[in-house]
Structures are given as C-alpha cells and as structure tokens.
Amino acid sequence: MAQELILIIEDNEKNRKLIRDLLQAKGYQTIESDTAEEGLRLAEERKPALILMDIQLSGLDGIAAMKQLKAVPGTRTIPVMAITASAMTYNRESMLAEGFDGYQIKPFNLSDFLAEIGRLISQSRA
Numbered sequence: 001m002a003q004e005l006i007l008i009i010e011d012n013e014k015n016r017k018l019i020r021d022l023l024q025a026k027g028y029q030t031i032e033s034d035t036a037e038e039g040l041r042l043a044e045e046r047k048p049a050l051i052l053m054d055i056q057l058s059g060l061d062g063i064a065a066m067k068q069l070k071a072v073p074g075t076r077t078i079p080v081m082a083i084t085a086s087a088m089t090y091n092r093e094s095m096l097a098e099g100f101d102g103y104q105i106k107p108f109n110l111s112d113f114l115a116e117i118g119r120l121i122s123q124s125r126a
Contacts, residue, residue, distance in 0.1 A: 004049035004121050008032040009039035009065070010083070011057050015106065019052060019083075026114060036065035043075045049121050053100075055084040063098050070099050079120040083108075 006023055010016040011034045020030045031046055033039035036057050043051060051069065055062040062082060069075045081102035082095040095103040101123075102116045 003027060003029060005029045005031065005046060006117070007039060007042055007046065007048040007051045009034075009036060009051065009057070009062070010054040011035065012054070015054075022110070022114075023117075028117075036060035036062065040065060040068055040075075043069055043078060044072070047074070048078060049124065050117060051078055051080045052083050052117075053080050055082055055095075056086060066098070066100055077124065079124045081116060081120060 006028050008016055008019050008023075008030055010019065010032070013034070016032050016034065020032060023030050031042055031048065033042055036053075037060055039051070039053070042048075053062040053066055057065070062084075066080045066082070069078065069080060079101035081104060082100040083104050083106060084095075085106040092103045102120050104113050104116060
C-alpha cells in the first residue's frame with residue numbers, strides 16, 4: 001500500500017505539515033500545494049494516486065478545482081478526497097454529490113482518515 005504519491009492541496013501550513021508528516025510516517029510519498037491552481041498543475045504533471053483537497057482555498061475553491069480535475073482526461077480518474085473544517089456548511093452527502101470520491105472533516109479521526117485514504121487508493125487500482 002505505501003509508497004503511493006499523494007497530492008495535498010491545503011492552504012493552511014500547519015494542516016499541510018500535519019497531513020504530510022502523518023502520510024510520510026505511514027510510508028506514502030507526498031507533494032503539496034497551498035493553492036488550487038498550483039495543485040491542478042502538479043496533478044497533471046505528477047499523476048498522484050490520490051488528491052486531498054481542502055474546500056476553502058483562496059482563489060479557486062476546492063469544489064471548482066475538483067471539477068476541473070474530473071473534466072480533464074489525464075486527471076479524471078485520480079480520486080479526490082474533500083477535506084474541510086466547515087462541517088456545518090459541507091456534509092458528506094453534498095460533497096459526494098459534487099463529485100468528490102471521499103470526505104473527511106478536520107480535525108481528523110486518524111484511523112478513519114487513514115482507512116479512507118487506503119480505500120480510495122485501493123479502489124482506484126481496481
């Protein structure tokens with residue numbers, strides 16, 4: 001399972017570091033961006049196994065960025081997990097209806113977060 005490349009698109013530096021450190025401790029490789037625009041470029045260039053997308057980004061928001069990823073043949077099959085601290089605004093059902101492949105609320109339950117990452121990567125390989 002480990003060694004897969006995961007793209008983290010998160011504008012909060014502390015959250016990005018926490019996610020990066022957790023994933024790297026579990027053996028994943030990571031690349032990261034603090035903007036959706038740069039994240040889209042990295043996704044096209046590097047073709048990660050999974051993208052973790054913050055919803056509330058400055059500039060292009062996470063929903064619009066995910067829709068752009070899903071519209072491009074080179075990135076449309078990459079699973080994208082929504083990550084948000086705004087559980088009152090965005091819920092699992094609405095995010096999945098938008099087109100996300102998974103959803104997690106910050107702060108994360110670590111076992112649920114890692115299980116969802118494993119599920120999405122395994123599902124994309126099948």
